[in-house]
Amino acid sequence: MSLKRIEDWDDILEPLQLPLNKPAEPFIKLNRVTTSEAALNGENWHDNMLKLVASWVAKGNTDEEIDVLAGRLTLPGYTIEQTLKDVRPMVDSARQKGFAISGEILQQSSYIGHHNQIYLMKVSRTGPKEIRLTNFHAEIIYETTVTNGIDNSKTFTVVGVLHNGTPLSKFDVEANAFDKLEWLPTNWGAKAQVTVGSMYKAHVAAAIKERSNPKERTVYSHTGWIDKNGKFCYLTNRGGISAAGLNEEIETELQGSLSDYDLPAPNENGAEKLFEILQHFFKLVDDGTGLLLVGAAFRATLSEFKKCTVSVFLQGTTGTFKTAISGCIQAFYGKEFNGSHLPENWSSTSNAMEKKAFLCKDAVFTIDDFVARGTPSEVSRSHKDAERVFRAQGNQSGRDRLISTTEVRGAYIPRGLILATGEDIPNGHSLQARCVILSIKKGATKTDTLTALQELAKQESLAQLMSNFLSWGADQADHNKIKSLITAAHDDCIKELPTSGHTRMRDNLASLTSGIWLLLQFGKERGDISDEEIQKFKAATLNAATKVAEFQMSVDQEASEADRFIEYLRSSIAMGAAHLANKYGTCPDAPSTWGWKTTGTPDNEVTYGQGTKIGWIVGKEIYLDMKAALSVIKTFSTRLGNHLGSSELAIKKALFEAGMLEKEGEGRYTKKVSVEGRRENVTCIQVSLLMDIEEIEREPSEDDEPLEENLPF
Known part of the structure; x- marks a missing residue:
């Protein structure tokens, strides 16, 4: 026969349940002499030993003292070692259960309720002592799991009553914040009091949880479909809609x-x-x-x-x-x-x-x-x-x-x-x-x-x-x-x-x-x-x-990134934020079209490029210095409130996929050309993308620098 069934405590001792709104009833008393004699005679040895062990623990006996007392009740045919092997798990169980005693009174819990107040039953060698923890009774009536489909949180629904019978409001508190008792003044104010001392706060939280028997429920904080017992339900504020109709027992809390x-x-x-x-x-x-x-x-x-x-x-x-x-x-x-x-x-x-x-x-x-x-x-x-x-x-x-x-x-x-x-x-x-x-x-x-x-x-x-x-x-x-x-x-x-x-x-x-x-x-x-x-x-x-x-x-x-780039490029040149030069780096034909401005008198005219030089116009093609062009365009687009945030490579790829870019070789979006006497990697687009004008050829002027052809680099 196994003597290690901890659950036997509840069946044998029949713990006394104290109604919180009624005076305490007499506790169950234990006659140790009669119980010991019954155990020694082999009558329900297991049950009687459980009761005796509970009383010894509650009295404050040490493990050594309990070993001596239990050894005296060894049955014929058993050794003391066998008896102690069976009894020691009972002792551990009794200590975990927290048995308390008043005289010869046996009580299962270390917390009791009396006249709508919670007490701690503290046992020492000098005897039991009742310490009032609160001037109210509190109980957790619901233990609620709130789910949004990913995150789950648990809340407690708490009700209470003051010692004078005044009802206290019902409220919800996050389970992980319950033990701190910070919810107490927030919800019940100054009238609900806890005995001074940090250790007593922990006892109050433990006592409320131990003396509660909450109903578990699940609440959904989202709409939409869930699988409820193998059937699909659609959640709304009124409950769940299924093939059978509206099930209002499915709880939702939509905020x-x-x-x-x-x-x-x-x-x-x-x-x-x-x-x-x-x-x-x-x-x-x-x-x-x-x-x-x-x-x-x-x-x-x-x-x-x-x-x-x-x-x-x-x-x-x-x-x-x-x-x-x-x-x-x-x-x-x-x-x-x-x-x-x-x-x-x-x-x-x-x-x-x-x-x-x-x-x-x-x-x-x-x-x-x-x-x-x-x-x-x-x-x-x-x-x-x-x-x-x-x-x-x-x-x-x-x-x-x-x-x-x-x-x-x-x-x-x-x-x-x-x-x-x-x-x-x-x-x-x-x-x-x-x-x-x-x-x-x-x-x-x-x-x-x-x-x-x-x-x-x-x-x-x-x-x-x-x-x-x-x-x-x-x-x-x-x-x-x-x-x-x-x-x-x-x-x-x-x-x-x-x-x-x-x-x-x-x-x-x-x-x-x-x-x-x-x-x-x-x-x-x-x-x-x-x-x-x-x-x-x-x-x-x-x-x-x-x-x-x-x-x-x-x-x-x-x-599209390509169209936005071309549009911003056109506008930047038109507004004087940038200009294009000819292949010699000087003023091109139709200078005002490409961002150049002429000032001074007819006898002393000066034509200059406005803003940043972003490339060169050569025949029907425009060679863009992409880094210079993007620095102007990104600033310009930001001022318009429509920032062009794409990278240089992304813009080149977008231009190519839109059929706007001349691509040189597989995987390359640039061409190597000769401008201003040097070789440059440029992004090549057609003039027609920016301006609808006829191309005008002209001979180089005396002021133009000669173009170095056949450069060795």
């Missing part, structure tokens, strides 16, 4: 504006307004781009199953209703959203935007009003923030974090789809390639249609449609169909889209159009939309996508 991601329970008639809603969005803007926005809203919800690597940028000047339109799209996630209330705006820090985009999992996250205004540093910061957010979305990557313990935590990556609005378009060719840019012109928005959509949003019709779509999506996911449905819709769309432009453009547009495809499939299965209507909306969506592709090609071209 700030995220709490308005609040969807109703799915119902039988939730999709009956599908045709009406799509028709309104089709008519909303002249070119039908409203349908692409709807596609973005519904495609975003499926990011769990296939990530969205595209953002949508709604661009337009003041008065184009871009914010009001984005409010209607955001209202698919909750009726409280509108043009005056959106999840985020560009005035927030990039860290805040990243964190919120991470928490808005499988949803559209609107960032309103991108306007690059102010000082050069403020403008640069605005574009830098936009680049950081859009790159994180497009690349599905971000910056890992190093916390105070030097532990590396994962990056906060956007897990849905970002919808941004603004008057300005963020800088950068590759950055804009990660966005679908929808430009709205003044007068293109139908205000009566917009009003109708806003009314549907207030009535929760948009959110109700989304709720039913998500319930359908959960059912598809539970049956392992959703990924194949998304892939099929994406492939179907991409075949119908233009092949020109940036390589990512077709994929970006296919992501949006596939959202419409899946919404229409959902409506068809429910019988809420006809085949004829489906074909109509598909054709309208593809037509809108084609127009967007054409517009984006022009935007991408303007934003």
